[in-house]
Each structure stands twice: as structure tokens, then as C-alpha cells.
Amino acid sequence: DPASVERLTRLLEPLKTYSADFDQQILDASGSSLQDTSGHMWLSRPGHFRWEVNEPYRQIVVSNGQEVTLYDPDLEQATIQPLDDRVTHTPALLLSGSASELAQNYEVTGQQQGTGETFTLKPKANDTLFEQLKLTFYSEKLGMLQMTDSTGQRTAIKFDHAEVNGNIDPDKFRFEIPASADVIREQSPATP
Amino acid sequence: CAGQTTAPSAPRQADDWQRQQARLEALDTWTLAGKVGLRTPRDNTGANLDWTQTPQHYRMLISGPFGTGRSVLEGRAGAVKLTTGDGTFRASSPEALMQQQLGWSLPISALDYWVRGLPAPGAAHDETRDDLGFPAQLRQAGWTIAYRDWTYAGGLWLPRRLVMTYDDIRALLVVNEWQPGQADTAP
Numbered sequence: 001d002p003a004s005v006e007r008l009t010r011l012l013e014p015l016k017t018y019s020a021d022f023d024q025q026i027l028d029a030s031g032s033s034l035q036d037t038s039g040h041m042w043l044s045r046p047g048h049f050r051w052e053v054n055e056p057y058r059q060i061v062v063s064n065g066q067e068v069t070l071y072d073p074d075l076e077q078a079t080i081q082p083l084d085d086r087v088t089h090t091p092a093l094l095l096s097g098s099a100s101e102l103a104q105n106y107e108v109t110g111q112q113q114g115t116g117e118t119f120t121l122k123p124k125a126n127d128t129l130f131e132q133l134k135l136t137f138y139s140e141k142l143g144m145l146q147m148t149d150s151t152g153q154r155t156a157i158k159f160d161h162a163e164v165n166g167n168i169d170p171d172k173f174r175f176e177i178p179a180s181a182d183v184i185r186e187q188s189p190a191t192p
Numbered sequence: 193c194a195g196q197t198t199a200p201s202a203p204r205q206a207d208d209w210q211r212q213q214a215r216l217e218a219l220d221t222w223t224l225a226g227k228v229g230l231r232t233p234r235d236n237t238g239a240n241l242d243w244t245q246t247p248q249h250y251r252m253l254i255s256g257p258f259g260t261g262r263s264v265l266e267g268r269a270g271a272v273k274l275t276t277g278d279g280t281f282r283a284s285s286p287e288a289l290m291q292q293q294l295g296w297s298l299p300i301s302a303l304d305y306w307v308r309g310l311p312a313p314g315a316a317h318d319e320t321r322d323d324l325g326f327p328a329q330l331r332q333a334g335w336t337i338a339y340r341d342w343t344y345a346g347g348l349w350l351p352r353r354l355v356m357t358y359d360d361i362r363a364l365l366v367v368n369e370w371q372p373g374q375a376d377t378a379p
Contacts, residue, residue: 024258034242034264035242035255035259051258057226059240061257070257072227072229075238077236077238129260129277147259150277151277153262155258182231
């Protein structure tokens, strides 16, 4: 509904940069945890983000606004893909993309629970990776992002120690691929 | 977040492998988190692997970052199921199912032995040992498995890095976190 879109836009619009610890869980339809990883995320609008997994392994995803590089130190493999600018495909982009795209691409409904506000977004197009995306704000600060796919599996990302609109070194959004790594260029857009 | 494996008090010792072999062969329940990489002449892919094993059931989540593009392979008494973004598929063997749906596969049926450094039963094999008596290379069913690194968890030395080759296929399995004896989500 328009009020929720307007409210969510007002919460996202001022968010120029965002940096937070994350804890990501993948849960199956019955809610049991399939995977649990944690690390740190940096975002800078538009389209710049860095997703660094630290536990239980290392992995880095960096977007410079045009290209997304995924580097895996264990596999010594770097995959480079064009950034998929369709916000329905790149949740991280949603946060670092322009809020006005939100209304065009999603049906948005909002709920208030105390200081928490949860927005449920259903993509209008049906060729997306997830059927539903939930953004939860606590005292107007982004606290959780959840993506549910057609099989009922859910990726739940909790953010902590978030810093909003702090300045972030631009180098965070550049990644030097180690010489020893296999570099794989894929034409299909990345959907991180 | 994910639990920590205990750091080994000392590096591997010469007779560690003999001393733990019986326990390793008896190990039938675990959870592990790691990576799987596959290189063939046409393809070069990588994914995260989360594997839960119990005597009656195994489940492997193969996923990209943010859990995108994930597939869940589940096996129970001869029935295998693979759930991907396109739906759920069944077959009699995990290898056939993966090849059909993902376009690549791993020797899943033998992997639960190889991942412990053991040959799978029922097929001839030969093996070379490193200077500490640990498996260095195992050859079975056309595959060559090289054990490149070990990690200590739950009182056992377990493979941390396996390079598995078959003709022009090179599969790399890295286990970043072993939790032997644990499978909290066994349905």
C-alpha cells in the first residue's frame, strides 16, 4: 500500500552508507538451520557493497556499482559478473539502490510492533529469486533482512553494531584479485 | 554463529592414524561446513557446502553467497531427493540426480568415506601414505583423491582439503569446520 511504500522509502532514502556485522542463517521450510555464517557488510549507494564472510570460512563479495567480484580464498577462485541492476534480483542492491525503484518492483505492506517496523515486499515480476523479502527496522535502523524462496527456504540476515552514513574508504568497494586465483568471467548478471 | 573447532594441541604424530582408525570407521554422524569447487574443460564452478550426516540420512546444502542458487541434496535408504529453485527432483542415485539437475556431480555415494580419509567399501582401491602414516592418496572407482591438509576436531584428525580427480574433472573439497558426532538437525 502507498503509505508503506512511502514510509519504507523515507527509511531507506537517508541511508547513504551502512556498515554492520551480519549473522546469516539459511533455514529450511520447517525452520531448522541449514547454514550459519557471519561477517561484516559495507554499503554505499548506489550499487556499492562489500560482503565479507569471516565464520566459519572466508569469502568476499564486492560490487563497485558495475561489476560484482566473488572471491573464495579456499577455492582460490574469483568470479566476476556484471551487477544485476534489477533490484528484484539483488537484495543487497535494494539497500544500496534507489528507493524509488522499490515501488515499481514490489508490493509493499508494513507492520508496526513496538519500536520495530517490518516491511513485507513481494516482487511484482515473478522471475525473481525470492518470493518474499522482509525488511525489519528497529528504531528506524535496519536490523534484519529475510528472503523466502518458492520452496519455503528462508535466508535470514541479522545486522548488528550498524553505523549509518559513516564515511567508508572507497577502497572497500574495490577488490584486488590475488595473482594465484582462477578468474572466471560470467556474462550472466550476478544476483548477490 | 557457527561453533569453533578445537585447535590441535600438537601437530599430527606418526601413529595418530592407527590409533584413531577404528573411531574414524565408526564415525557415522557429523556436520561440516566448507567449499566445493569443480573444474572441467567446459566448467569452473564453486559453492559453499553444508553437510549433515546421520546413519539413516544425509543432507547437503550447496549454495552461493547470500544462500542464492541453492540446492539441497537429501538421501535416505536408497531414495535421493534434490530440491533446487526449480522444484524437487528424485532419482535412485545422487550422482544421476546432480548430473541431471545441476549439470555436474560428485561421487556422493563414496564421499562419506573419502571425506574421512577411508576407501569406500565394495570396490578395489589402493592407497599411498605420507611419512606420518596418514593417507596421502587414495585411488578408487577411477577417482584419485589427494589429502592435502588435515584438521583436528572432536578428538580426531580429519581431512581438511581433498583434491579429487577423474579424467579431466578436478573437484576440490575444503572442510572449514568439522563437527564429528554432531547432527543437531537430523530430521
